[in-house]
């Protein structure tokens with residue numbers, strides 16, 4: 001189900017049929033380094049992950065993480081962007097991840113801008129958060145381009161890992 005469209009991208013809900021793509025994305029160096037190893041190592045693991053995360057989020061919150069496809073390359077899936085409400089953070093946060101071959105081409109900004117419009121206009125979100133590791137310079141750069149600004153450090157997973165919290169009023 002398509003939920004947004006930009007000049008170059010289609011953004012749609014993830015289904016269990018996307019398991020091979022999600023498996024690939026979750027095992028890229030960028031995902032493992034900056035998001036974390038979720039131990040999803042087979043197509044079956046990825047299908048289970050999708051059911052327990054993306055599909056559950058659509059039911060609970062209406063919003064969630066989406067698949068980003070390239071119109072130009074026969075709808076090739078190139079990333080996953082979305083919105084998540086975490087227990088330990090007051091507001092919904094935006095996140096994004098692209099396959100490495102598609103970094104540095106402006107798809108991050110283009111897709112995230114569409115997600116922010118959805119957050120504001122469809123999901124009526126007033127304050128948007130984002131969290132990132134302090135070493136994740138491409139992510140920080142993109143968040144600042146999107147107009148989010150650094151607030152403070154947080155530990156949103158209840159462990160010792162400190163992340164940077166960014167925010168923007170929509």
Ligand SMILES: CC(C)(COP(=O)(O)OP(=O)(O)OC[C@H]1O[C@@H](n2cnc3c(N)ncnc32)[C@H](O)[C@@H]1OP(=O)(O)O)[C@@H](O)C(=O)NCCC(=O)NCCS
Nearest residue numbers: 030034096097098103104105106107108109132138139142
């Ligand atoms: C975070 C991430 C999505 C950012 O992707 P990105 O490709 O760097 O994002 P951007 O859209 O900002 O594009 C970067 C560059 O492409 C350039 N670009 C090239 N062609 C372009 C075009 N046609 N249109 C716009 N920009 C273009 C831009 O100039 C931009 O650089 P600049 O901001 O210095 O000018 C990506 O690094 C990623 O997937 N990382 C791994 C996962 C991750 O860390 N996620 C975040 C966890 S918190």
